[in-house]
Amino acid sequence: MKKIRVNLGERGYDVLIASDLLKKAGNHLKEHGFSGRLVIITNPKIQALYGSLLVERLSNNSFEVFTLIVADGEGEKSLDVAGHLYTELSDCHVERKTPILALGGGVVGDLAGFVAATYKRGVPLVQIPTTLLAQVDSSIGGKVAVNHDKLKNEIGVFYQPELVLSDITVLRTLPSDEFTNGMAEVIKSAFIKDDQFFVFIENNLTKIKALDEGTLKEIVFRTANIKTNIVIQDELDTGLRNILNYGHTIGHAIETTSDFDVKHGHAVAIGMIVAATIAEKLGVFDIHDLFRLKSLLEYLGLPTKMSHLDTGKIIHVMKHDKKISGGKVKFVLPKKIGEVFITDEVDFAIVEEVLRS
Ligand SMILES: NC(=O)c1ccc[n+]([C@@H]2O[C@H](COP(=O)([O-])OP(=O)(O)OC[C@H]3O[C@@H](n4cnc5c(N)ncnc54)[C@H](O)[C@@H]3O)[C@@H](O)[C@H]2O)c1
Numbered sequence: 001m002k003k004i005r006v007n008l009g010e011r012g013y014d015v016l017i018a019s020d021l022l023k024k025a026g027n028h029l030k031e032h033g034f035s036g037r038l039v040i041i042t043n044p045k046i047q048a049l050y051g052s053l054l055v056e057r058l059s060n061n062s063f064e065v066f067t068l069i070v071a072d073g074e075g076e077k078s079l080d081v082a083g084h085l086y087t088e089l090s091d092c093h094v095e096r097k098t099p100i101l102a103l104g105g106g107v108v109g110d111l112a113g114f115v116a117a118t119y120k121r122g123v124p125l126v127q128i129p130t131t132l133l134a135q136v137d138s139s140i141g142g143k144v145a146v147n148h149d150k151l152k153n154e155i156g157v158f159y160q161p162e163l164v165l166s167d168i169t170v171l172r173t174l175p176s177d178e179f180t181n182g183m184a185e186v187i188k189s190a191f192i193k194d195d196q197f198f199v200f201i202e203n204n205l206t207k208i209k210a211l212d213e214g215t216l217k218e219i220v221f222r223t224a225n226i227k228t229n230i231v232i233q234d235e236l237d238t239g240l241r242n243i244l245n246y247g248h249t250i251g252h253a254i255e256t257t258s259d260f261d262v263k264h265g266h267a268v269a270i271g272m273i274v275a276a277t278i279a280e281k282l283g284v285f286d287i288h289d290l291f292r293l294k295s296l297l298e299y300l301g302l303p304t305k306m307s308h309l310d311t312g313k314i315i316h317v318m319k320h321d322k323k324i325s326g327g328k329v330k331f332v333l334p335k336k337i338g339e340v341f342i343t344d345e346v347d348f349a350i351v352e353e354v355l356r357s
Pocket residue numbers: 043045046049072073074077104105106107108110130131132133134137138139140141142143144153170171172173174175178181
């Protein structure tokens with residue numbers, strides 16, 4: 001088993017990464033000091049795959065388990081669904097010390113996390129991420145949120161979990177496009193912070209594609225470690241944490257202009273290529289490294305170009321993105337693989353030229 005300590009003082013917690021971890025969840029929750037009642041929030045798909053296994057193991061450890069089910073999909077991350085969950089929690093007589101276990105991908109994690117943060121002004125939260133994206137990204141760092149109208153992830157708080165249990169074995173049942181989606185964040189993390197890890201990915205592509213558990217464990221561990229190191233330096237996202245948005249400024253704009261038809265990982269992949277191309281054109285990033293990034297993304301089935309992009313709309317959305325400060329758009333650009341910088345000095349003519357090409 002691999003363990004990462006998210007060192008945030010009294011809000012600190014462990015991220016445990018191992019095969020077959022769900023089977024041992026009861027022990028880990030007990031060791032953490034939980035006892036008595038627990039509430040699992042999950043969706044029907046994950047419930048069918050892993051719900052009964054988890055409940056059985058928790059019951060064996062003398063926990064009394066309630067399971068609350070929300071539907072599958074981004075649409076569930078809403079105030080409406082949160083409202084239903086509050087009622088159900090109250091019906092189950094959930095008290096301030098009763099932990100909520102978020103069993104699922106980023107959608108369940110963000111929604112259950114938001115509910116845990118707000119119900120009775122906060123009950124303990126345990127993240128049990130079941131997608132690659134959730135294991136390497138959304139379960140760590142305490143950002144929890146719902147969507148509202150056109151506001152995506154903008155109704156939320158920072159609320160750290162007390163424990164994260166990442167079971168590598170559950171990745172086996174993940175649809176391949178969800179796996180690829182998560183790989184975009186893995187590559188992003190290596191690219192912004194760890195050239196050795198980038199090389200590791202380049203050297204292990206066959207094993208990654210074959211979902212070799214040992215390799216996946218290493219990948220989840222190294223990516224989660226990168227996120228942790230950034231989060232502990234900038235818990236509330238006021239500076240350094242911005243670098244995690246590499247590929248996201250353009251990525252978000254592509255997602256928005258496509259009405260979210262383009263998947264997040266796909267949009268981020270294109271965003272990473274656009275940002276790296278801008279850096280190359282500015283003379284700060286080597287073209288060979290741009291090719292390395294491109295080959296890696298392509299090998300894993302991520303797009304590096306898109307023919308129907310509405311450049312004007314993308315630029316418009318970017319200029320109105322929430323990450324704007326003082327009327328300027330912040331870009332994260334690479335200097336080399338493993339090192340990026342943040343700038344708000346990019347001329348939009350270059351962005352437009354790169355997007356068009
Ligand atoms: N809080 C953060 O810091 C943060 C960071 C990144 C993304 N997010 C959010 O995460 C969400 C996306 O998360 P996601 O990519 O995990 O998508 P998701 O939660 O929608 O999961 C993708 C699909 O995979 C299914 N699934 C999950 N685990 C499975 C498994 N083991 N086997 C088979 N199927 C499984 C789900 O039911 C769903 O259909 C977005 O809402 C995004 O805003 C949050």
